[in-house]
Amino acid sequence: MTLDRRTLIAGAALGSVLSAPAIAQTFQRDITMVVPWAAGGGTDTLARTLVKNAKQHIGVGINVVNRTGGTGAVGMQSVSTARGDGYTVGLITFHLSAYRLMGLSQLSYRDFQPLALLNRTPAAFSVKADSPFKTLKDLVDYAKANPGVVTIANSGAGANTHLSAAILAKNTGIRLSFVPFDGGAPARTAMVGGHVSALVSGPDEVLQYVKTGQVRFLAMVGEQRHPSFPDVPTVAEAGFPIKEIIYDWRGVAGPKNMPADITRALNDGFAKMANDPDFIALMDQVALPRVYMNGADFTTFLGTMETSLEPALAEVGLLRR
Amino acid sequence: MLDLALLAKGFGTVFQPSHLFILVLGTIGGIIVGALPGLTATMAIALLIPFTFSMGPTAGICMLLAVYTAGIYGGGIASILIRTPGTPAAVVTVLDGYPMAQKGLAGQALGLATVGSGIGGLFSALCLAIFAPLLAAFALRFSAPEFFALAILGLSVTVTLTGRSPLKGALSAAFGLVIAMVGLDPIGGFPRFTFGTTELAGGIAFVPMLIGLFSLSEAFRQIEIIETVERMTAKIGRVVPRINELVVHKWTMLRACLIGITVGVMPSMGPDTAAFMSYAETKRSSDRPDDFGKGEPAGVVAAQTAENASTGGDVLPMITLGVPGDAATAVLMGALIIHNLEPGPLLFRDHADVVHMIFAALIVANISFMVLGLLGARYFAKVLNVDRRLLVPTIVLFSLVGAYALNNNPSDVWVCLIFGIIGYLMQRYDFPISPMVLAVILGAMAESNFRRSLAMSQGDPMIFLSRPIACGILIVALLAAFSAIRRQIALARRVDAAGAR
Numbered sequence: 001m002t003l004d005r006r007t008l009i010a011g012a013a014l015g016s017v018l019s020a021p022a023i024a025q026t027f028q029r030d031i032t033m034v035v036p037w038a039a040g041g042g043t044d045t046l047a048r049t050l051v052k053n054a055k056q057h058i059g060v061g062i063n064v065v066n067r068t069g070g071t072g073a074v075g076m077q078s079v080s081t082a083r084g085d086g087y088t089v090g091l092i093t094f095h096l097s098a099y100r101l102m103g104l105s106q107l108s109y110r111d112f113q114p115l116a117l118l119n120r121t122p123a124a125f126s127v128k129a130d131s132p133f134k135t136l137k138d139l140v141d142y143a144k145a146n147p148g149v150v151t152i153a154n155s156g157a158g159a160n161t162h163l164s165a166a167i168l169a170k171n172t173g174i175r176l177s178f179v180p181f182d183g184g185a186p187a188r189t190a191m192v193g194g195h196v197s198a199l200v201s202g203p204d205e206v207l208q209y210v211k212t213g214q215v216r217f218l219a220m221v222g223e224q225r226h227p228s229f230p231d232v233p234t235v236a237e238a239g240f241p242i243k244e245i246i247y248d249w250r251g252v253a254g255p256k257n258m259p260a261d262i263t264r265a266l267n268d269g270f271a272k273m274a275n276d277p278d279f280i281a282l283m284d285q286v287a288l289p290r291v292y293m294n295g296a297d298f299t300t301f302l303g304t305m306e307t308s309l310e311p312a313l314a315e316v317g318l319l320r321r
Numbered sequence: 322m323l324d325l326a327l328l329a330k331g332f333g334t335v336f337q338p339s340h341l342f343i344l345v346l347g348t349i350g351g352i353i354v355g356a357l358p359g360l361t362a363t364m365a366i367a368l369l370i371p372f373t374f375s376m377g378p379t380a381g382i383c384m385l386l387a388v389y390t391a392g393i394y395g396g397g398i399a400s401i402l403i404r405t406p407g408t409p410a411a412v413v414t415v416l417d418g419y420p421m422a423q424k425g426l427a428g429q430a431l432g433l434a435t436v437g438s439g440i441g442g443l444f445s446a447l448c449l450a451i452f453a454p455l456l457a458a459f460a461l462r463f464s465a466p467e468f469f470a471l472a473i474l475g476l477s478v479t480v481t482l483t484g485r486s487p488l489k490g491a492l493s494a495a496f497g498l499v500i501a502m503v504g505l506d507p508i509g510g511f512p513r514f515t516f517g518t519t520e521l522a523g524g525i526a527f528v529p530m531l532i533g534l535f536s537l538s539e540a541f542r543q544i545e546i547i548e549t550v551e552r553m554t555a556k557i558g559r560v561v562p563r564i565n566e567l568v569v570h571k572w573t574m575l576r577a578c579l580i581g582i583t584v585g586v587m588p589s590m591g592p593d594t595a596a597f598m599s600y601a602e603t604k605r606s607s608d609r610p611d612d613f614g615k616g617e618p619a620g621v622v623a624a625q626t627a628e629n630a631s632t633g634g635d636v637l638p639m640i641t642l643g644v645p646g647d648a649a650t651a652v653l654m655g656a657l658i659i660h661n662l663e664p665g666p667l668l669f670r671d672h673a674d675v676v677h678m679i680f681a682a683l684i685v686a687n688i689s690f691m692v693l694g695l696l697g698a699r700y701f702a703k704v705l706n707v708d709r710r711l712l713v714p715t716i717v718l719f720s721l722v723g724a725y726a727l728n729n730n731p732s733d734v735w736v737c738l739i740f741g742i743i744g745y746l747m748q749r750y751d752f753p754i755s756p757m758v759l760a761v762i763l764g765a766m767a768e769s770n771f772r773r774s775l776a777m778s779q780g781d782p783m784i785f786l787s788r789p790i791a792c793g794i795l796i797v798a799l800l801a802a803f804s805a806i807r808r809q810i811a812l813a814r815r816v817d818a819a820g821a822r
Contacts, residue, residue, distance in 0.1 A: 038651070039367025151776070185642075
């Protein structure tokens, strides 16, 4: 019985890979993809590029709908409660890992069927070119001698950048003055304008300024060096091993109650879209690290994220559980 | 720096028939979208981005810039005709535009609004082309303390917007500040005044609130009189303004242009703030401040000119620093990124031709909506002659659908309805709405930047006085508030004296 079913599933999966009509049969009309953030933002841009060639890959188009509000929870919630017929999927983002821990919403990855992780961005520490800090160790040593004097801009309280800096402060026993901004761009402007000592952001957000020589990377969080920046040491290599690696991430998910064949068709479809040359070109151009994971691996990753987030949120006083 | 040869090449590109056609199409679309409540330029640009995939970057950018500038302008049309601000910035146009239309001067109001917007837009596009690299360097000197000071300067002008009773104006502004506090704490990141609901975690949705306050509340008021007002054919009057009609407003326009571009260049301050500040300053320096709010043409000119004068300013930090000035330019930035043109210091170096094409397209787009707006105004104005029994329900429908369509968030419909009732009651009991709206916009900006500044200075408040730009702006704010209060008192005395006679 089990064997038969597995064979059937494998057969169906093979069929859907081999023949285009079989794919078209899974979906009869266009799929709606809910983006919980405003049109034109990073997540929206990523989503729209991802689904640009959807018709080639799954036989139907995918329409992006921006459903915003409640710091992303409104849009994500609407996906988790949508009908599980596969015609509603959504972008889920880093915030989903933090809602429950921060007491913003009861929503968590457990309410979804994760389909594909698309991007995972580590936090990068950078300074203005004329800064006295040449390495991350310089910054830590100075902060140790002068508690609270080092100001470090981040993209918002509770963001992965803020929490990554908080973990560094906790591990090294230093006191940093965190200056949260409303997004990565104004935080970067404050650093380039010399209004704060350092910046913790996604590496993509300072890329242009590094290229023009106005900004220097000190280190990046991550298990290994960032493929686009092989010269920049990891925080561990800079002398400060970090156990809780916090990533900003973006992925696709559907409601929890989708039938297995629909889930599989979406899994396959998004795998192809994630490997589409147009999508790859955009991601590489803006230096957003492409990290594809299928639904199962993505689910495991989301579990680990919550474990890593808890001590970081506790450190900055945002843990509400 | 501005390269005339490249600019000429940019114009050449824009004037290619296919590009020009798409630009005009974008202008028409932008005007329509801007005029419909709940459909903002921001949304229109976002919705059009997928279509630009197949067009290639040049045509795509032409269309999006046309939609952007025309959408900001178009917001004023519905403000004047049916008191329904199509975009947040158009709220200010309501203040004098709608009374003008009620007095049978709809044509004049639309004409002045169109020409004002066009001149403001052209001015800012030229400023952008000439000063972009210079202003970008200047913008870097601004950070949290300066933004706080600017927000305070903006709030100080609410005194001018209070109408007859300064106390009621102050209460209205205070209510706005309370609303601005709902949502995530901007510095701490924890939920505040959300009563445990997810819907309020992102704060009270701004545009649905505006639609409720201005458009629904007016529909409610109309329902009261719908049976008693007899049907009439509203006069539209001349649309294209005479030269001398414009010359009268030359100082108003110049002031609006300067305020618009300055406010625009500041990140997180957009056309709405520009229009408010220009209106308030025009009213403050006018010989007849009493006439404002009752259909004063200068009020319309001040609002619309500043609104569009901020567009070039908003685009500037976006293309030079990658910091969008407002929501619409944030979306434009997304569009540029999709077309492999990431804004930032490298865009100027690596894609100077595209940057100059953007300048050219902005200039042409402003002329395009000015021409189309003047041609179309007579037809837009026909809406005034629609039977109220049809018009009022239509406005209600558009308001509610618009409130939903913006974020596709059902709770926004409730926000719109609740603020419709609040707006109706406020007007009934003579509380001015504008101070509240301005306080919502600037309250959040003032608070977050105040606390951000203190985070930068480790809690030392001297940061606001030790930085010359911040200190200077704060002094100006203090003087502006002081002079406005003195004027209010003098005005009240004059009114009392007139009453006694």
